[in-house]
Amino acid sequence: xxxxxxxxxxxxxxxxxxxxxxxxxxxxxxxxxxxxxxxxxxxxxxxxxxxxxxxxxxxxxxxxxxxxxxxxxxxxxxxxxxxxxxxxxxxxxxxxxxxxxxxxxxxxxxxxxxxxxxxxxxxxxxxxxxxxxxxxxxxxxxxxxxxxxxxxxxxxxxxxxxxxxxxxxxxxxxxxxxxxxxxxxxxxxxxxxxxxxxxxxxxxxxxxxxxxxxxxxxxxxxxxxxxxxxxxxxxxxxxxxxxxxxxxxxxxxxxxxxxxxxxxxxxxxxxxxxxxxxxxxxxxxxxxxxxxxxxxxxxxxxxxxxxxxxxxxxxxxxxxxxxxxxxxxxxxxxxxxxxxxxxxxxxxxxxxxxxxxxxxxxxxxxxxxxxxxxxxxxxxxxxxxxxxxxxxxxxxxxxxxxxxxxxxxxxxxxxxxxxxxxxxxxxxxxxxxxxxxxxxxxxxxxxxxxxxxxxxxxxxxxxxxxxxxxxxxxxxxxxxxxxxx
Numbered sequence: 001x002x003x004x005x006x007x008x009x010x011x012x013x014x015x016x017x018x019x020x021x022x023x024x025x026x027x028x029x030x031x032x033x034x035x036x037x038x039x040x041x042x043x044x045x046x047x048x049x050x051x052x053x054x055x056x057x058x059x060x061x062x063x064x065x066x067x068x069x070x071x072x073x074x075x076x077x078x079x080x081x082x083x084x085x086x087x088x089x090x091x092x093x094x095x096x097x098x099x100x101x102x103x104x105x106x107x108x109x110x111x112x113x114x115x116x117x118x119x120x121x122x123x124x125x126x127x128x129x130x131x132x133x134x135x136x137x138x139x140x141x142x143x144x145x146x147x148x149x150x151x152x153x154x155x156x157x158x159x160x161x162x163x164x165x166x167x168x169x170x171x172x173x174x175x176x177x178x179x180x181x182x183x184x185x186x187x188x189x190x191x192x193x194x195x196x197x198x199x200x201x202x203x204x205x206x207x208x209x210x211x212x213x214x215x216x217x218x219x220x221x222x223x224x225x226x227x228x229x230x231x232x233x234x235x236x237x238x239x240x241x242x243x244x245x246x247x248x249x250x251x252x253x254x255x256x257x258x259x260x261x262x263x264x265x266x267x268x269x270x271x272x273x274x275x276x277x278x279x280x281x282x283x284x285x286x287x288x289x290x291x292x293x294x295x296x297x298x299x300x301x302x303x304x305x306x307x308x309x310x311x312x313x314x315x316x317x318x319x320x321x322x323x324x325x326x327x328x329x330x331x332x333x334x335x336x337x338x339x340x341x342x343x344x345x346x347x348x349x350x351x352x353x354x355x356x357x358x359x360x361x362x363x364x365x366x367x368x369x370x371x372x373x374x375x376x377x378x379x380x381x382x383x384x385x386x387x388x389x390x391x392x393x394x395x396x397x398x399x400x401x402x403x404x405x406x407x408x409x410x411x412x413x414x415x416x417x418x419x420x421x422x423x424x425x426x427x428x429x430x431x432x433x434x435x436x437x438x439x440x441x442x443x444x445x446x447x448x449x450x451x452x453x454x455x456x457x458x459x460x461x462x463x464x465x466x467x468x469x470x471x472x473x474x475x476x477x478x479x480x481x482x483x484x485x
Contacts, residue, residue: 020328024335028342029386032276032295035336039297048306048322048329052298128262129153135190140183148173148183152196160195160203160262192261200259201225207257217242221250228254231476233483244483275394277347277402279358287351287358291340292394299336301329342379346387349376350405357405358396363427365420367409413456424455425465432471437481442474 027035043049126134136149151173155163166184170177187196188206197203201222208214220240221228227235228251237247274295282288306326313319350373356364370381370388377384388402409418431441431449441449443462450457466473472480 020331024331025386027335027339028383029389031390032274032292034390035339036295036297039299039332039336042328042332043299046325046329046332048302048325049332050300050302052300129156132156132187132190132195136187139186139190144175144179145183148175148180149187152180152184152187156196156262158262159260160192160197161260162196162198165198192258194258194261203259203261204254204257207261208253213253217246218250218253221247221254231472231479233479248483273392273399275392275399276343277391277393279351279393279395281396287355289344289347289351289393291344296340297336299329299333301326301333342383342387343391345377346373346379346384347391347393347402349373350402354405361397363423365405365407365423365426367418367420368406369408370406410461411456412454413451417454419455421465424450424457425469427453427455428462428465429469429471432466432477435477435481437478440474440478440481 027038030038043051132153133150136146136153140146140149148169151169152162155169157163162184166180167177170180173180184196188194189210190196193210194203194207197206204222205214205219208218217240221236224236224239227239233244233247237244240247240250242250275292276295278290278292280288280290306322309322310319313322350368351358353368353372354366356366370384373379374381374384388406391402392399393402404422407420407422410421410424411418427450428446431446435441443459443466446462446466447457447459450462471477
């Protein structure tokens with residue numbers, strides 16, 4: 001058989017992911033803050049985009065009735081129609097905008113007179129290491145002690161522990177071990193108390209000594225921390241020589257201490273969650289959903305500027321660039337609008353299906369999967385998954401992620417109605433909280449109670465849910481309740 005080159009003509013079909021489609025998918029699954037950051041970048045890059053400063057009324061939608069047909073969805077993002085390069089804009093009238101001075105009377109770069117953002121100009125406070133370095137400078141007069149303190153600070157771990165012992169540090173610095181230990185003991189009293197310790201026992205000891213609560217009984221308790229980790233209360237009572245009431249008070253004092261005093265020293269402030277969808281009750285007993293206007297990006301296309309630019313430009317390359325920017329601007333506006341409509345459509349279907357949860361609580365949360373919502377709103381499951389990712393809804397039950405409402409179903413006994421897994425976990429937590437010291441429920445007892453309520457569940461599933469809720473076993477709960485009783 002002879003081998004040689006040849007030409008073949010084949011006809012195939014393939015899905016092409018354009019850059020605009022990829023970006024649209026990314027916008028759909030991004031959070032509101034990520035979308036705002038992307039819009040800010042586009043405003044800086046595209047000269048045809050402008051920020052819409054007018055505060056329009058937020059788009060609202062009422063969840064459809066259970067028997068109402070779902071509205072058709074545009075599952076693909078339409079591309080903006082680019083203006084032809086040879087378009088005639090000579091008859092386009094652009095009235096322009098009112099003249100704005102280069103700097104307002106308040107002297108702000110955004111031409112505003114109010115000082116609402118002045119707190120953003122404040123500098124950040126000193127870090128934990130900077131505070132410790134300042135305490136070293138103020139507490140030690142000798143240059144040798146300051147040098148040793150700076151060396152210990154350099155070896156400090158994020159938790160507040162030392163990564164090296166006094167003997168190794170003395171060998172590095174070429175000084176006596178007693179001097180290094182003296183400096184380290186003094187630095188343990190710095191703020192926050194309990195830093196520069198070698199283990200957990202020493203850290204808790206320093207904090208108790210600083211608070212004046214360190215006594216021989218506390219020392220015995222700290223010597224038996226492994227028993228406390230195993231929750232062996234009877235062994236602790238024998239080791240410490242105290243009764244159950246005194247032991248409970250000692251353990252409560254230990255829980256008030258900080259085992260890692262350096263962990264939260266430089267932690268950044270927690271970011272406040274901003275809901276994408278706002279939910280409220282209407283006067284007719286239903287629900288009304290609206291997009292959060294504070295996090296809804298609004299941009300406009302400056303078509304007047306594009307019209308004047310096309311008329312004045314002579315170079316075809318410049319006209320091509322302008323047409324691409326106009327197409328990109330039109331695509332961004334339509335993508336943001338479709339993203340908002342898609343979020344509202346999916347959220348309204350979730351609210352319609354979980355109406356009992358909003359009215360009566362988590363015990364009435366229904367099983368729900370992506371396919372159910374996708375079929376109702378006529379979208380693909382992947383689209384619904386992207387819409388519900390990183391999106392939050394402010395509800396009368398609190399701010400909840402849209403993914404929260406999707407839970408697996410647990411079959412009911414004797415062919416009864418299935419129950420949501422989240423509702424079952426809530427019921428297990430309620431059973432454990434209602435226990436008494438004389439009647440602690442085992443996993444088998446919880447299974448029997450749930451089956452009496454119509455939930456067909458296995459014992460291993462109850463154990464898995466209990467571990468997820470961080471609930472100890474029945475044996476451990478019985479020990480804890482016997483000590484505190």
